[in-house]
Amino acid sequence: MILRCKFTVEDYVAAYRTFAHRGARLWMRRVCLFAGIGSLLFGVWLTTLPKGSFSLALPMFLISLMWLFFGRPWWRSAGRRAFSNRPELQQEYVVHIDEQGIRFDGPISTFGWTWPAFTGSAESEKIFLVFVSRFAFAILPKRIFGAGEADQFREILRQKLPRK
Numbered sequence: 001m002i003l004r005c006k007f008t009v010e011d012y013v014a015a016y017r018t019f020a021h022r023g024a025r026l027w028m029r030r031v032c033l034f035a036g037i038g039s040l041l042f043g044v045w046l047t048t049l050p051k052g053s054f055s056l057a058l059p060m061f062l063i064s065l066m067w068l069f070f071g072r073p074w075w076r077s078a079g080r081r082a083f084s085n086r087p088e089l090q091q092e093y094v095v096h097i098d099e100q101g102i103r104f105d106g107p108i109s110t111f112g113w114t115w116p117a118f119t120g121s122a123e124s125e126k127i128f129l130v131f132v133s134r135f136a137f138a139i140l141p142k143r144i145f146g147a148g149e150a151d152q153f154r155e156i157l158r159q160k161l162p163r164k
Contacts, residue, residue: 001152003095005104005144011127012083015139018124036067095140097153102130102138113138115160128153130161 043060046053083089088109096103096112103112113132122129128140128150142150 001097001149001156003097003140003144003149004092005095005141006092007083007089007139007141009080009083011139011141012089013080014124014126014141015129015137016082018122018127018129019137032067036064039064039067095144097156102140104138118161121157121161123154128157130157 039060043057043064046057046060049056088106091106091108093104093106096105101112101114101117104110117132118130119133120131122131122137126142128142129137130140131137140153145153
């Protein structure tokens with residue numbers, strides 16, 4: 001399969017969002033959200049106590065803001081930074097997907113991996129991610145696939161990647 005791909009910032013935002021919705025990152029975000037809401041509710045409850053209780057509630061409000069700040073999804077800005085800081089990603093690539101692996105050929109850079117290098121994959125509405133490690137992945141936007149090619153790529157992934 002030979003495809004043409006010019007990445008966009010939206011591809012990277014979608015990729016980072018898809019990456020974030022896997023495993024520990026999603027769990028940590030939920031913990032931060034739960035702790036932030038819990039702290040906020042505890043602070044509100046403290047304000048219902050007798051006179052002078054607002055001074056007790058204020059630290060809880062500040063703590064809840066901290067938790068909610070750290071639980072904020074940073075993936076949109078992370079995807080934008082990753083794309084804008086790497087000019088080689090903004091070129092047009094010819095993507096080769098075959099029995100050996102996946103290769104990206106462009107005018108200023110070429111990179112690729114054989115199938116044994118990949119550890120897994122993830123898919124969203126807009127993107128395929130193929131992982132070479134727990135934190136590194138190749139991005140394949142679904143918009144570059146022709147009719148039936150996305151299904152063909154899914155089948156290749158099913159055959160070539162290790163089962164969980």
